[in-house]
Amino acid sequence: MALSLADKLVVAISSRALFDFEEENRVFETGDLQAYEALQRERLTVPARPGVAFALIRKLLALNTSAHRVEVAILSRSDPISGLRAFSSCREHGLAIERGVFTRGRPPFGYLKPLNASLFLSANHGDVRDALAAGFPAARVLPESATMASRYPDEIRIAFDGDAVLFSDEAEQIFQRDGLRAFVSHERDNRELPLAVGPLKPLLEALHRLQKLADEASPMRIRTALVTARSAPAHERAIRTLMAWNIEIDEAMFLGGLDKGAFLREFEPDFFFDDQIRHCESARAVTATGHVASGIVNAS
Missing domain, CATH: 3.40.50.1000 (HAD superfamily/HAD-like)
Incomplete structure (x- = not known):
């Protein structure tokens, strides 16, 4: 029997929303894809710092302790090699994220349907607009946002x-x-x-x-x-x-x-x-x- 995510809360998130890839993104935005990929290769063993949505994702994944009810998938315009760094950063930070789609510059929102996504978080304005237009819950994270030191860890x-x-x-x-x-x-x-x-x-x-x-x-x-x-x-x-x-x-x-x-x-x-x-x-x-x-x- 094929696996299904139909009974899960599925969050699709870009690597830049999950981790602090702002420096790398500035290189990506220049249009020099080779320079961006080279930078990510140089940093494959360097765990990325938490990004804007990191705390939310970590807490959502904590709901899976008694039953697997939340699924998080990385959905990114990055190339697959850059995806290695995203997954290794997940491992270093203890995030149980196993699925990801990396499109090397192409809009990724089309993969929200097969993921059965309940939410798409991205720092890319165009990708979020496309997702909303297609009927998916989506929001553009503001990378400059504060991250609150919550008094409510539970x-x-x-x-x-x-x-x-x-x-x-x-x-x-x-x-x-x-x-x-x-x-x-x-x-x-x-x-x-x-x-x-x-x-x-x-x-x-x-x-x-x-x-x-x-x-x-x-x-x-x-x-x-x-x-x-x-x-x-x-x-x-x-x-x-x-x-x-x-x-x-x-x-x-x-x-x-x-x-x-x-x-x-x-x-x-x-x-x-x-x-x-x-x-x-x-x-x-x-x-x-x-x-x-x-x-x-x-x-x-």
């Missing part, structure tokens, strides 16, 4: 924006077109009508399933948060949408336009997802951050 903490991330951007379109008053009125009038699915809803759903499967033998727990610019009365439709999906979240922050960074500093997520780059800029000073380039605010 919890995976993930925070999500709402509109254009967990939910569709239908309400955001009204806000952009007609302003705040029209947005609030529309959301109040439609409070019992669930919002359409956003790009990262499948990820939240997968995390919720893992929360329900957690047992006493597991060394890791999952805690989720909704961190949104919505405020009352527009909060109600967001909560009712989650109820309609039969998904529970642990914390909800309705900030009414307040800066999200200060609240994220208190929640201490291992990762935060938002569609608006201004919120990502605030968040990345606090924690690892991913930009979800979807919806009307990213249309251009």
Whole structure:
């Protein structure tokens, strides 16, 4: 019988999102592929330093102690020889990652389907846009993001924006077109009508399933948060949408336009997802951050 990843939370991640390959990437971006590959060959025995998403991946893999529920695969534009360094760095850091696809410069997002990916994390803007357009949950990690020294080593903490991330951007379109008053009125009038699915809803759903499967033998727990610019009365439709999906979240922050960074500093997520780059800029000073380039605010 062929192996299947259908029952797993599968995270596909670029080598640059997992490890600090910023120096190597600057050579790659010059277009001199030979120089890049030569540099990676020189450093085959030098373990790469942890990157932006490293802490999140390490914690997710810790869920596999009692049962194999999470699969992580490297999905990279690097060449296969550079892949040797990525895998050896995984081994040196104790990351149980066994699968990888290395495309030597070609867009890799097409391999998300056979991997059955629940999330794609990459530092490449184009690859993330392509993945989102193809219907896969994806975010561009910001390599400059801070990595929080968490007080919660036994919890995976993930925070999500709402509109254009967990939910569709239908309400955001009204806000952009007609302003705040029209947005609030529309959301109040439609409070019992669930919002359409956003790009990262499948990820939240997968995390919720893992929360329900957690047992006493597991060394890791999952805690989720909704961190949104919505405020009352527009909060109600967001909560009712989650109820309609039969998904529970642990914390909800309705900030009414307040800066999200200060609240994220208190929640201490291992990762935060938002569609608006201004919120990502605030968040990345606090924690690892991913930009979800979807919806009307990213249309251009």
